[in-house]
Amino acid sequence: MVDPEKFDIDYFYKNPDEVWNLFVNLFLPAFNVKPNPAHYALAELEKMGKLCAVITQNVDMLHQAAGSRNVVELHGALREAVCTQCRARYPLSEAVKRRVSGAPRCPKCGGVLKPDVVFFGEPLPRDAVREAFMLAEMADVFMAVGTSLAVYPANQLPVVAKKRGAKLVIINADETFYDFYADYIVRGRVEEVLPRLVDRLKSMLF
Ligand SMILES: [Zn+2]
Known part of the structure; x- marks a missing residue:
């Protein structure tokens, strides 16, 4: 460590x-490192027109490597x-x-x-934060995926989304700090849950 x-x-x-x-x-x-099935599933949702953007605290650019286009990088x-x-x-x-x-x-x-x-003690990039909160305010559905929602200010995004009328879906292997606030909780590994979500959606749409 x-x-x-x-x-x-x-x-x-x-x-x-x-x-x-x-x-x-x-x-x-x-x-x-290569993208995992969760990265590819999110890229697929975007291609299907079902996902507006990915907001991430990761710095590895794997969402873009998987094909996501609209990625807001908070860190x-x-x-x-x-x-x-x-x-x-x-x-x-x-x-x-x-x-x-x-x-x-x-x-x-x-x-x-x-x-x-972003190093510890450094402010987050202002444009990315602004865009992230704007996206949260506009969302119909906000999915918090693979995060314990412990880190401020990113953990306020689902709160803002929900206050503005979005449904909040939390997908994570463990409990999160905002489970009490969610409309739907899927307890599972995002690498397994998200590809299944995409398959299910495709079978409903086509
Ligand atoms: Zn210089």
Whole structure:
């Protein structure tokens, strides 16, 4: 286990080389991970016109890899690195390639680059949060999938959706903090439940 304090934004600014070394060891293997049946099922629901968007706290971009188009990333993604001085952006893979060890530097200004994911102590990207809450307000059905709904502010999205009249469906292997609030609860692994949901929907529609 990695000490979460090492992914605190203040710690990063003080020890960028150490955090980059940790980051590369921990997160780069994630580039080789493939989407699971739950990712594919959500992409399929979108293609069928039944799913408006996916809002995620994951940074692995597996929803896009599975074919989802409208993905709101609340914690950023392993896509880019951003310069902490001049805010220039670079593909993360390029930044990783350029570094020998420690933190890669900005070719323009020499500033330390930071992976464009949300560190502890950092605010969430404002546009993503705004879009997520807008989607929740407009939803007819809000599915909270594969989450314990423990983390603020994402766990307020189902609350907002429901207050605006949406049906709330919670699909998770374990109990969640908002089970009491749900219209429907499916207790099961999302990798199993979501593909079955898609099959069922197809048999009803076609
Ligand atoms: Zn720069």
